[in-house]
Amino acid sequence: MKLNRRHLSALLSTLCLAIAMPASADVLSNIMTRKKIRVATDMGIAPFGMLDGSMKPTGSDVDVARSLAADWGVEIEFINTTGPTRIPNLNTDKADIVISSLSITEERAKVIDFTKPYSFIRTTVIGPAKDSSVKDWADLKGKSIAVVRTTMQDVELTPKAAALGFTVVRYDDDATAVTAAVSGQATYLGLGDPQMRTINQRAGGKPFEAKLVIKQFPIAMGVKKGETALQAKLNEWIAVNAKNGKLNAIYKKYHEIDVPAEFLK
Template sequence: MFTRRTLRGIVGAAVLTATASLGLGLAPVAQAETIDQVKQKGELTIGMLVDFPPYGIMNTENKPDGYDADVARVLAKDLGVKLKIVPVTGPNRIPYLLTGKVDLLVASLAITAERAKQVQFSHPYSAAQIVVFGGKNLKVSGPKGLSGLRIGVARASTQDIAVTKITPKDAKIQRFDDDASAMQALLSGQVDAIGCSTTVAAGIAKRAPNRFNQKFVLLQQEMAVAMRQGEPNTLKTVNDLIDRNIQNGEFSKLYEKWLGTPLPALKHS
């Protein structure tokens, strides 16, 4: 015969057992990471800018192309999956990633502390350099060498800010409406050197072989693949692929194909 105390014990144990079972039933199941889902579906969906040449363009067949497109193709090939490129814009590229419209972004996304609050960045796969580019006979290896020279820049551009910051007081900064005007000023001798991207510098070198060269780098903005936060396996996989293709020279070959210069040395983020 059960006493009241015994019955309470039996009921209490039953309640604890039921609660524990319910807890186990409601325990969250570990969600598959993006990289697992990509391998399972056999397709990698990449968000990419298509209006940022030479990194992202639409080619004559109206298909995404450019340096970023080639990088995306290498990543998909190395993963053994098909590639789907989704065109994105500057403002919507991170929202597309965060809402699952794309698996990763290879979208000329510069690494910044502010963006790192929203997304997880891979090791850099690319960089945009702003350089001082001028006549071959000019012996300039740093800011002091610009003393007394005429330096051309596109007005209110990144290079305008960078050149203004480091140029000696006796140098003359000449501001033009755009890079094309600054380039023409250099070619015609109106200025001794210009601040420009390596893309513009490569264009000048093609038009006037052996007349000009790069003097020094003003600044470098590194770009990385972006993914959703909290996915360590996805991050490791992407980092491994990037490191491999930098070390074997594949990305440098593609960078030179599109930008006319070898891939700059990159730092891990």
Template sequence: MNRRTLLGAGAGLVIASGLARPAMADTLDTIRARKKLTVALDLGSPPFGMTDAQMQPTGSDVETSRLLAKDWGVELELLQTTAPNRIPVLLTNKADLVIASFSVTEERKRVVDFSDPYGVIQVVVAAPRGMEIKDYAVLAGKRVGTTRGSSNDKEFTDRNTGAQIVRFDDDATLITALVSGQVDIMATSPQIMDAANKRGGGRQFEVKLVMRTNPYAIGLRKGEDKLRVAVNEWVHANLRNGKLGEIFKRYNGTELPAVMLS
């Protein structure tokens, strides 16, 4: 993913190595002037971001990014990132926006701004079917896998009562660890759990504990008020017309909460 490669027509999807840009006074006007939108996205986090059999980007966040670029009439450049690097790529001006299942938390809001939510994601403890987990105390001494720097990591760390937390750099590596038996328990999302189940290998996981339900939104730098207004207008228009709901359902297998559509 380090080589800049043209990946298709329409929005002109590109994956870029992403050299840092100088700070911009008005990012929205800059996007319009250069006719290109750079979005940081995690392709190791199915079903939000992943690659298909032809090694092309796909997933709900990829489709969301494509829709935004199409509606704005600009080329789309995707910058591959990971969960821990979502904030740094914004603060170093490598991307205009982050669209990467970016859960809205008070800690993150202190350093970056968010659009209004366009989806929700649960933070759960999951384990193989048949394994009984009634509370966090029974996890003491057990290995629990999670993705480093994610809200899943933080939520479980805050509740941990003695489990050994094994942190992986991205969701794809966590899934491989689960399928191969490196870890049996995970602090993650139902979507990542489902991705592990689809990998097969005879190991099927289910949700044991729900820690939190988080809205996720588009991340942008603080002070970008004009950009935030434009993104929010786009989010609400595409929630009302059903396009964001259709993308969410297609990749997550469930409907967006009704409250988001009103």
């Protein structure tokens, strides 16, 4: 087959470009090359992630991320996120990993990969302490439950709503949901224990309490699909620090309870 000069020139240009462009490095290689890890963490979910009096990140997830970076010998950059943007920040390369009270679900596992669990969270339906009308799931019929969009509470309560006759009202982030509770816009909420603590710190003489336990969930770090080297190295780090007690110590410092042994195997 003969090639004319124009076709030959195009072919040579393509070959030269292919030779000049290096193969795309994996995320772990990028982290180690730049000596910095970018961690997506929601700073609005105390005590997992929050800002201290000097507006600096603090919380159990923040300490886990900092400990990881220190052990790997890299700098850390926190990418502030919300519940709904944790996975998009990861999959659009704004962050290398997610360490942000991210519970493991089948739906999320379709779009990202998870590490071994390093923490846990208990989620409940909460309501005013003075309200004694909700003692069982059937008591929620006709009521509205506020949740943060795409969170585990949303995932768990949505199918129950259809079966039990209550309504799920979705907010875009934890701060908005907490404000709705404190202002009286929402009477019942599906939230984790930490958010209830935040609500009660702001609610004054109108505290909330847990009415029904939705579920206890293991929390893991999230990585992009196919980043097996990064996933394996994170799993190795988690296993070591679960065994030596560091992960439990960090959690207990902020949550005042231990991580159940089943979640740190």
